[in-house]
Amino acid sequence: MNDKNRFLKKALLLIACCFCLFHTGTFAQDNKKFLNPIMAGFYPDPAICRVGDDYYVILSSFAYFPGVPVFHSKDLVNWNQIGNILDRPEQLNLDKHGVSRGIFAPTLSYHEGMFYMVTTLIDRGGNFVVTATNPAGPWSEPVWLKDVHGIDPSLFFDEDGKAYIIYNSDAPDNKPLYDGHRTIKMQEFDHKNLKTTSAPVILVNGGVDISKKPVWIEGPHIYKKDGYYYLMAAEGGTSVNHSEVILRSKKVNGDYVPNPNNPILTQRHLPANRPNPVSATGHADLVQTQNGEWWAVFLATRPYTEQDHYNIGRETFLAPVTWKDGWPIINPDFEEVQYAYNRPNLPAGKTPKLPLNGNFTYREDFKERELPMHWLMLRTPRTAWYSLSKPAGSLTLDVRPETISGDANPSFLARRQQHIYGNASAKMDFKPASSDEFAGIVAFQNETHYYALGKTLVNGKEVVQLRKSEKATEGSPETTVLAAAPLKKKDSKKPLFLKIDFRAGKYAFYFGSKEGDWTLLQDNVDGTFLSTRTAGGFVGVTLGMYATSQGKPSTGKASFDWFDYQGNDPVY
Incomplete structure (x- = not known):
């Protein structure tokens, strides 16, 4: 190929990439398009349920309390949180659970005036069901x-009145044949008395083709359409x-025949260096609108490096x-999952009180009487x-012995980081009485991976410190001080302003004695530590x-x- 043709090929490729970015990245949400993810940040394992013209989504919460947030929408695009299903201590015992344990993959169903949520409490109790006549609660x-042994349960209500748990x-x-060898099982379920009524049967062994050693078949749902x-x-x-x-299958208990074009959704075959990648797609649920359209909600990630670093967790996306x-196709017109699609054919819903995307x-x-539910x-x-x-008009925390490095319930209240680029800041009044007392703001991934600024x-003498968590061993400190600065005596009685700035794999930490007048404490802190x-x-x-x-x-x-959050991802 001569230089002229090589240059022309590169120019055409650049134009194509720009066109792709225009359609998948550089845009604003409007009355024709919606933005993905529809729930940005740590909102994984979505399960969706339609009742008439209303749509509900619930998500995993792991060791965070309250558990299982529930959202409502009229248009599948604008989602408002209406509650947390497990919002009372007597419903949810998370004592001593690791951050990534607790509640796994809940699902939501509706039948004859009753909502059902089934889920797994890992490490304590196993699977359970709760019910409500109003999805906002009380539940x-x-x-x-006790006889459902596994994870990721869901309910299916058949047309003949029978119900099943999968x-x-x-x-x-x-006796697994290989690491990750699992099955999908089913039992009949008495939805009035909330108990199983049959022995489990295996619907899927290993995956769609056990000869290829498929791993971690999970998150099952059954739907009925056109006699199947x-x-x-x-x-995977x-x-x-x-x-x-x-x-x-023609029968609810099988045999189940795989789609010859499986998988119906994945991004694993795409190059890791593609621009603005959406990765790890799966754990989907389908819904049919009252106007006959079909849509899928599913989790995905947005890595910022080719090594699959992402800090904000698994997020919820929507695709046609x-x-x-006779088979469904998710994201039918594209190979890559898109950051924007045409909106569903539904009347526009209310703009959410708490923004969730873009x-x-x-x-x-x-200033509210109760802490907002997010x-x-x-x-x-x-x-x-x-x-x-x-x-x-203020949030006041007791200074308590518990720490975020431990396995108790510390004095820590947080919201999700929902963007790859942005910042969080707060105005704090705190007078430490000893060197043991520390208060401030935190970027927290788990017990051994966080940064605390306070x-x-x-x-x-009063100082501002940036602390990095350590893997604590007996007799060793839980944190290392990365940076510190003394506070001026004249500022000791004033509020302290704190800010965490995040830029993909780099974080920066600031403090100040008045809002907007920031002093840099430490720049270019390793953000991949939080991935x-x-x-x-x-x-x-x-x-x-x-x-x-x-x-x-x-x-x-x-x-x-106050606590301020700002997101500014370049993709939008």
Whole structure:
């Protein structure tokens, strides 16, 4: 190829890439298009349910409390959180659970005026069901399903009045042929008395083709259409090899025949260096609108390096579905999952109070009587350690011995990091009484992977510190101080302003004595330390307010007047 032709080929490729970016990245949400992800940040394992003209989505919450957020929409695009299904301590015991344990993959169903949520509490109790007549709550106490052994349960209500529970379970006779060998099992379910009524049967062994040693068949759903029962499930694990597959049968208990064109959704074959990648697609659920369209919700990630670093967890995306030759196709017109699609043929819904996608700014001023439902804490609270009334208009945390490195319920309230680029800041009043007391803001991935920016005492003088978590061993500190700066004596009685700036794999940390007047404490801090690839687990970074006395008794308080979040991803 001569230089002229080579140059022409590169120019055409550049134009094509720009055209692709225009259609998948550089755009704004309008009345014709919607933006993906529809729920940005740590909102994994979506399950969807339609009741008339109303749509509901629920998601995994792991060891965060309250558990299982539930969202409502009229148009599949604008989602408002209406509650948390497990919002009472007596419903959800997360004591001593690791951050990525707790609640796995809930699903939501509706039948004859009743909503059903089934899920798994890993490490304590197993599978259970709760019910409600209103998805906003209140929801019942858990009914444990002691003979359902596995994870990712879902319910299917057949036209003849029978109901079934389907779930991921062990290999036949508990003798796996290879690592990751699992099955999909089913039992009849008495939805009135909330119990199974038959022995389990295996619907899928291993995956769509056991000769290829498929791994982690999970997240099953059954749908009925045109005389067929369709069994859809994730396969390949929830990382870069994630996919969605589907099988069908004329009978609910099989035999189930795989779609010859499986998987019906994956991105694992695409190059890692593609621009603005959407990766790890799977764990999908289908819904048909009242106007006859089909759509899929599914989880995916947005890595910012070719090594699959992403900090914000697994997110919820929406894509159209078409049917061909009796099989569904997710994302039918594209190879890559898109950042924008044409909106569903539904009347526009209300703009959400809390933005969930695109770029946005959101300030929490703590002037409501109750903490808004999107705020999270680690594990189940056993005492009242925060207040919105003392003083009014502020969030006040008790300075307590528990730490975010431990397995208890610390004085930590957080919201999700929902963007690859952005910042979070807060205004804090705190007077440490000893070097054990520390309060500030945190970028938290798990017990051993977080950064904390706050105030403490060193040699009797107030300082701002940036702390990095360590893998604690007996007698060793939980954190290392990466940077510190003394506070001027004249500023010791003033509020302290703190800011975390995140830019993909780089974080920066600031402080100041007045809003907007920032002093850089540390720049270019390794953000990949907070990525799932490095930290492991199933959650994403949360950003929030924290106070601790590091194992020592304390009567201290830390008050926050506001917490500000700004997202500014270049893709939008």
